[in-house]
């Protein structure tokens with residue numbers, strides 16, 4: 759494979775997902791997909807994110823050509839309720855205050871398709887946030903960071919000031935579980951740690 763050719767097609771508009779894959783030493787070509795992100799009636803949060811990750815991956819097939827393709831989805835599970843990205847400021851402030859002072863789960867699913875077929879995994883991480891006042895939520899919203907993040911906070915950014923404890927994978931909360939993703943990629947013939955070591 760020529761040095762400039764991408765290793766992987768990322769069916770996503772998320773800069774975080776691209777950055778996490780680039781940490782593995784992969785050259786990534788990314789293109790957003792359009793899938794309906796509405797949960798089905800009674801659908802469990804982990805089932806929902808895994809279905810969406812697979813749908814995003816499949817939606818990327820046409821643009822991927824011969825390359826392996828990766829899709830992912832992240833949602834917050836607050837006592838069984840699914841929280842996605844806030845639709846607007848009012849929803850963002852409400853979400854943050856609901857999440858403050860308690861624990862929630864972050865489900866991130868990743869789906870990879872390639873020579874070995876389509877495989878997916880869901881990774882669940884428990885996050886506890888300190889209580890968040892209305893003033894703190896408003897100031898955080900004004901930073902611009904929460905707008906495109908599930909649950910309205912970013913653990914990899916300023917949002918970590920609210921994080922009291924995390925049990926699980928930090929990269930999964932930020933959009934892509936690094937260890938599980940590397941495993942799925944290796945099964946498709948992409949062994950990123952070898953790429954990194956060889957450089």
Ligand SMILES: Cc1cn([C@H]2C[C@H](O)[C@@H](COP(=O)(O)OP(=O)(O)OP(=O)(O)O)O2)c(=O)[nH]c1=O
Pocket residue numbers: 769770771772774775790791814830831832833843864906907908909911912913914917931932933
């Ligand atoms: C909780 C949390 C979420 N997020 C982000 C990860 C995801 O990009 C986003 C959840 O939205 P998603 O719908 O999973 O992804 P997306 O719309 O950003 O990208 P695409 O569908 O094109 O792949 O929230 C963080 O960056 N940090 C966090 O701490």
